[in-house]
Amino acid sequence: MQNVSKTICQAFKDARRALGLSQSVLADEIGCHQEAISMFERGNATKLSEEYVSRIAKRLGIDIKKLQDEEENSGKPAEVSVSVGYCPDCECPSNSPYTVGGRSFYRITLQKGIYCAHCGEVLEKRCPSCGAALNEGACCTMCGSRYIT
Ligand SMILES: [Zn+2]
Numbered sequence: 001m002q003n004v005s006k007t008i009c010q011a012f013k014d015a016r017r018a019l020g021l022s023q024s025v026l027a028d029e030i031g032c033h034q035e036a037i038s039m040f041e042r043g044n045a046t047k048l049s050e051e052y053v054s055r056i057a058k059r060l061g062i063d064i065k066k067l068q069d070e071e072e073n074s075g076k077p078a079e080v081s082v083s084v085g086y087c088p089d090c091e092c093p094s095n096s097p098y099t100v101g102g103r104s105f106y107r108i109t110l111q112k113g114i115y116c117a118h119c120g121e122v123l124e125k126r127c128p129s130c131g132a133a134l135n136e137g138a139c140c141t142m143c144g145s146r147y148i149t
Pocket residue numbers: 087088089092093094116117118119120121
């Protein structure tokens with residue numbers, strides 16, 4: 001892929017590491033060679049086709065277009081933040097159900113990235129009731145409502 005700066009390539013590496021993925025695991029998931037990812041992360045952006053780069057970006061939760069715009073507008077290297085979220089699908093194995101006093105709860109698992117690693121659902125980044133930051137457990141500590149009902 002053309003027009004990807006070295007900093008953005010580096011951002012891919014940071015995001016991959018933040019998610020605890022090795023180059024070979026990512027390569028297997030995407031269907032490309034580990035060497036190609038290695039070269040790409042070192043700044044040889046042309047080693048991967050646009051198709052593969054966008055698949056990897058999706059997996060890592062990176063918005064390339066946004067990073068490129070940021071770099072262009074600020075003239076500074078792009079920064080990638082990897083925030084956490086939970087899967088809002090009650091059927092998803094990332095959430096563990098339990099019952100207290102006849103009420104059912106789901107203990108959420110906080111995951112990094114944009115999509116759920118288990119089912120591909122878009123992760124919820126905040127409490128759907130009050131918008132507070134997430135905490136481990138089944139309920140928001142700010143408003144007390146269940147994350148998954
Ligand atoms: Zn899920």
